[in-house]
Amino acid sequence: MQFRKLLTATAIALMAIPAMAQENITWWDFLGGGDGVRMKALIARFNEEHPDIKITSTTLEWGTPYYTKVRTAVAVGQGPDVMTYHLSRLPLGLDEGVLDQVTDEDLKNAGVTKDSFFPASVKAASSDDGKLYAVPFDIHSLVLFYNKSYLEGSKFLDADGKLTGINNLQDFEEALAYAKEKGAAAPVSYATADDGGVYRVFYTLLRQQGGELISGKEVLAGDNLQKAAKSIEVMTNWATKGWQPEQAAYEASVALFTSGKSAFFLNGVWEVPTLVDTDKKGALGFKWGAVQIPNLMGTQTAWADSHAFAIPANNKMSPEKRKAVMTVIGWMEKNSLAWAEAGHIPAYMPVAESAEFKKMEPNATYSALANTASYDPRSPIAGVASPTYDAAINIISPAIHGYAEPMAAAEQVKQDLQDKLR
Amino acid sequence: MAMLTNRRKEVAVAASLVAPFVLIFALVFLYPTIRLVQLSFTDSPLIGAGNWIGLDNFKRLLSDRLFLTSLKNNGYFILLTVIPTTALALGIALMVTRLRGKLQALALAIFFLPYILPVPVVTHIWTWMLDFQFGVLQPVITFFTGKPVAVFKNPYWVMPAIAAVTIWWTNGFNVLLFIAGLRNIPRDYYEAAQLDGATRWQLFARVTWPLLWPVTALVLTLQLILQLKLFDQVYLLSSGGPFNSSYVLLLMVYREAFQLNHGGYASAIALVLFVIIAALSVLQFQLLRVGGRR
DSSP: OHHHHHHHHHHHHHHHHHHHOOEEEEEEEOOOSHHHHHHHHHHHHHHHHOTTEEEEEEEOOTTHHHHHHHHHHHHTTOOOSEEEEEGGGHHHHHHHTOBOOOOHHHHHHHTOOGGGBOHHHHHHTBOTTSOBOOEEOEEEEEEEEEEGGGTTTSTTBOTTSOBOOOOSHHHHHHHHHHHHHTTOSSSEEOOTTSHHHHHHHHHHHHHHTTOOSEETTEESOTTHHHHHHHHHHHHHHHHHTTOSOSSOOHHHHHHHHHTTOOSEEEEEGGGHHHHHHHHHTTOOOSOEEEEEOOOOSSSOOOEEEOEEEEOBSSOOOOHHHHHHHHHHHHHHHHTHHHHHTTTOEESBHHHHTSHHHHHSTTHHHHGGGGGTOEEOOSSTTOSTTSHHHHHIIIIIHHIIIIISOHHHHHHHHHHHHHHHHO | OHHHHHHHHHHHHHHHHHHHHHHHHIIIIIHHHHHHHHHTTBOOOSSSOOOBOTTHHHHHHHTOHHHHHHHHHHHHHHHHHHHHHHHHHHHHHHHHHHSOHHHHHHHHHHHHGGGGSOHHHHHHHHHHHTOTTTOTTHHHHHHHHSSOOOGGGSTTTHHHHHHHHHHHHHHHHHHHHHHHHHHTSOHHHHHHHHHTTOOHHHIIIIIIHHHHHHHHHHHHHHHHHHHHTOOHHHHHHTTTOSTTTTOOHHHHHHIIIIITOOHHHHHHHHHHHHHHHHHHHHHHHHHHHHHHHO
């Protein structure tokens, strides 16, 4: 009798489990820096607010290691339930077949619609035939940071102490010369010995001339070659004039600006928290601002990429679990204001257009760039940690240090990348 | 009849003793190698099946500029390392053997120490020592060239610099081999030669060098194999740049496989490298043996 009771109790207990089941979501990201801290805080908040869903997050190494792991894990069906993904890597991701389509029903479960995101980000997150394969989370771009102390008394600061009067390359170089005279060790700092640092500046200058790095299957087709050479020439000129640091690693380029040795700083919005935090501690010693890259070469645009959420292909998720994953993504989008503190512009327009975001500085100042951003070319050899980044460190960086003529360097970029596209 | 059973037993015992090795060898070496050869004839991605494309990968290799550059760089690196490191190790070994007791142990330890360091530690030490802005070696470079040089970013300096780091890192093991070889030479030979009035140079040229030749040949061959497999230092110090001047075959394999997801093409490159290493090392060892017999 006793035994029977026990059995019944167990059976009832077992039956009760599905009802209280908690969906365990495995989450992978590559966010190791200051933004990683903010992401972990968001995840913790989500877990607190949702007793029925539990996210377990793992942070992996950014770049090739991350994407290699994703590819291998997905191939054997051991991928995460949701992962962060760079939209610039999406073409290669589609090629590899590691991404699962995000259907309209998925979006409904997340409580968002396609047209609530910036159109450029949706385009970058879709395949050529318009199917969505990732949900954009932010837009992060190259911006221009400036140190006001070097520009005081010049025509480049307006009455409110904001950067003004830089409408073309000549203006910008005049400002650089002015800052040099006022004692800036490196008037414009960027990571001249780093793949990403060089690539983003190069690509921005190229795109501002209306240039295309890769059109279809052709690299630097037609007069794009001249435009690429022109971009390298501009960067080389900054080096010869002593305006940009020689062989600066990423950290060194940041340190040059934060220690007050540079008047301008070309880097991604993700360095905003560094400046905000240093300023808060009172360790900065100068007033700063950040604006979108001025129109130097003729077209208003700048390099940009997006972090996005993606669901790995080859998953064996139950519909309930998939719904939970979409709940996570939807919640993250709606709470992306906290993510904007890492400098990013939310890709979800209701947040990007909210009054709270418009009060957030310097994000609000440069947020207009979301409409003119230049994403990486849609190609399996472009994007984060791709051959285009390799070409930047392998060819462009030594060229701007005087080891090759701009045209010769542009030709080698074309040749090397074209070989990879075969 | 009894003998036959004994023999059978022996075979069984032998087989069971060899089996674990053969099995593990087959699993972790033979099988992957066969798969590699299979893959090199396909256009498959890193994971998953592909189509049989015959010799296309190899044909493509021949016209791949990067492959030819890499091959050339591998050759240049061999020139920069194999003979210099062997000569250096021999020199150090000859000096260390002159020391006695604790002093010898200390000297040996100092030369061997770099060898036990993992590659990332080695490259980290050298990146800092040669750092463009803060490197302690930059004043030395400035003294000779008149200006600081970002060695791993300079197309002319990068390979010699990587070679120097590699020699510093791996030389200890070669020193050890040479010392073992030197200790194997009976002292009587030297005494007899000295009695006959041999000079120091003659002692080296007529006694040490010929008797040490088998070790020298071994060191040269090991170095050839090791330096052809150059990857870690390049990946960590220069990533193949600038202008592909430090691009080597294994880096190409890595990039094709893990960055571009071209499993088949990467396998083809790896196979070619495998054949090159096998052919060169067999050839070299045979040549050196012939040379030693004279």
